[in-house]
Amino acid sequence: MSVQERKERERAGRERLIVATARELAEQQGWDAVTTRRLAERIEYSQPVLYSHFRGKREIIGAVALEGAAEMAAALRGATAVADGPRARVTALARAYLDFAEGNPAVYDAMFRLDGGLAFAREDTPEPLKDAFAALLESLGEVAGDGVRPGLFTEVFWAALHGLATLTRAGRLPPEDAGRRVELLVDRLAVV
Template sequence: MAIEDRRQRERTARRRLITATARTLAESEGWDAVTTRRLSAAIEYSQPVLYKHFGSMEDIVEAVAVEGFGELAETLRAARLGSATPADELGRVAAAFSGFAAENPALYDAMFTRPTHLRFGAEDTPAPLAQAFGELREAVATIPAARDIDTLTEVLWAALHGLVMLGRDDRLRPGHNADRIKVLLAQFRTAES
């Protein structure tokens, strides 16, 4: 039994090494630079070892994305719980979402723009995805008289994503992100539910 436990720990450690290395390469050089050849050289394992843990590069990106959603959930939870009042939660969470995207562009791409098989709202949705959405939902739930919280959360999620991507691609005026978030949240707080 001890040998099997050790082998499982080694497999888990190699898997973490692969995803951490992929993320590091992506953050420094972009996802196009992340290839099985580059990964195997960086971690000093053969390409077949990579394929033993992941069936494809898309599977590696997906694993990085799942880790990212776990980190996003923690970031949003900290922002929400650090709010002085319930009315402050939504603004802090929206700013935390935007900040997370700005600080982790390649990770954010893995989570939101690269092709994966990850799905929200499905029976097999990985827990970190549901937790990240749940943290945003908790903040949206502070809006008085909000009736369809799930739909409102999806719309806010999409609007924040749009602001992130447009800002990152220099399609919006620089230096006005906080102002845009304030305008967006004002609309959410005053909209008929």
């Protein structure tokens, strides 16, 4: 049995190595540079090994997305925990979200822009994704206002943040006023 356990351990380790390497490469040079050949070379295995762990490139992106979702949830909770009052929490949440998107663009893309083959907004949505949404909901539910379903409010607020994050990074919005845009968004959307 011990032999089999060791093999499984090694296999799991190699899988983590694949995901970590894909992420690293994506952050360094963008997802376009993450080819199966380059990835295989970096982990010092041949290409087919990748396919013994994942169905294809899409699933690797999905794995990076799940990892990122857990980190984002932690980052959001960390930011809101040290803020006083609902209004301050929402501002901290928005800033933390945009900071995460800016600081981990490849991970953010894996989560929300690319197709990682993951289910969203459904029952069989993977737990890390549900939890990241829950982290948003925890602070945003407080300021949804009367008669507005917290989930619906969270969706709208999230969409606005997502729009700001993607349009800014794609050069569609000038980066200078980023701070003022967040202020305006929180001012108007949150009911304190």
